Amino acid sequence: MIQVLVVDDSPTVRCYLSEVIREHPRLELAGIAVDGLDAVARVAELCPDVVLMDIEMPHLNGIEATRRIMAENPVPIVICSAVLDRDLVAKSYHAIAAGALMAVVKPAGIGSPGVRRTVDELLHKLELMAAVKVIRRKPTMVSPKTRGLVTSFSGERLKLLQALWRRPPGLVAIGASAGGPQILQTILARLRQDFPLPILIVQHIAAGFLEGLIDWLQSDCSLDLRIAREGEKPRPASVYFAPDDHHLEITADFTLKILDSAPEYSVRPAVAPLFRSLARLDGNSALVVLLTGMGRDGAREMLDLHRAGFPTLAQDAASCLVDGMPGEAERLGAVDVRLPPEKIAEILNLIVS
DSSP, X not given: OEEEEEEOSOHHHHHHXXXXXXXXXTEEEXXXXXXXXXXXXXXXXXXXXXXXXXXXXXXXXXXXXXXXXXXXXXXXXXXXXXXXXXXXXXXHXXXXXXXXXXXXXXXXXXXXXXXXXXXXXXXXXXXXXXXXXXXXXXXXXXOGGGGOOXXXXXXXXXXXXXXXXOSOEEEEXXXXXXXXXHHHHHHHHHSOTTOOSOEEEEEOOOTTOHHHHHHHHHTTOOSEEEEOOTTOOOOTTEEEEOOTTOEEEEOTTSOEEEEOOOOBTTBSSOHHHHHHHHTTOSSOEEEEEEOSBSSOTTHHHHHHHHHTTOOEEEEOGGGOSOBSHHHXXXXXXXXXXXXXXXXXXXXXXXXXX
């Protein structure tokens, strides 16, 4: 059984979340904590498999509690917020930067529309995140932008990628899932201000958290970050994210297309539709990148692009929170080179220079 620690300052919420966890056949309530300080102590005492953590709490909020837990007794942490205002969503990403795995929405009360679906999604994510191997994190206040570019790059790897280059790229397409926000922060913060290509990104993310993600990433990135819109022509030095609960594609005439077609690989947005659409580009190629994430979304589609001569990069296993998607792409033979995120950023800057 997976042991879950619930952390929330509201007695009503603690009771509700505890009950829905008890109903799950593979989850068990390890205990409850009433604030961040209590959470730090209870993690050390109970050694739970996963923590469901509120953001706003007295004495020690969810961000600081996450930072202390990850420095002292690291455990998978899922941040949970009831209100999706911009301030709380931004705080959720500060918790992710401190070591939390993801942010989710608290289920609505019994009898609310769609409550069963949101409860099931929360329990499923707790089950998945409990399996993630986390490491101890030393507290740091260094911004990704201040760390600069990596200056030592393997000439052999660069030559390999250049040798596999069939056509000059017209854009960069990136797919990411669990662990993606931190990696995107690392990559985007290191790209030069005049990066000459548009970047299209599909990030698996809970509905309501996308704008907060973009705000958080923008604080360290000099490129223009935005949610993709139907009919838009992607521009250089701009980054376009697939909207909440919609797939993103690019048409043959280099126009963005937003779709509400069925989920793929059980998610929407999915990476697969974007990667498939790249094959339609008339006279253009794309640099295709697959980052950390569970499952197989985008891997087979990356293989098709690889066979068509598109250059393909994947995040290396050592730096992945979950080596599902990039690992599957490598297993299929779809990847030219696997690199840590800092090196991915550097190769992007080098290739387009």
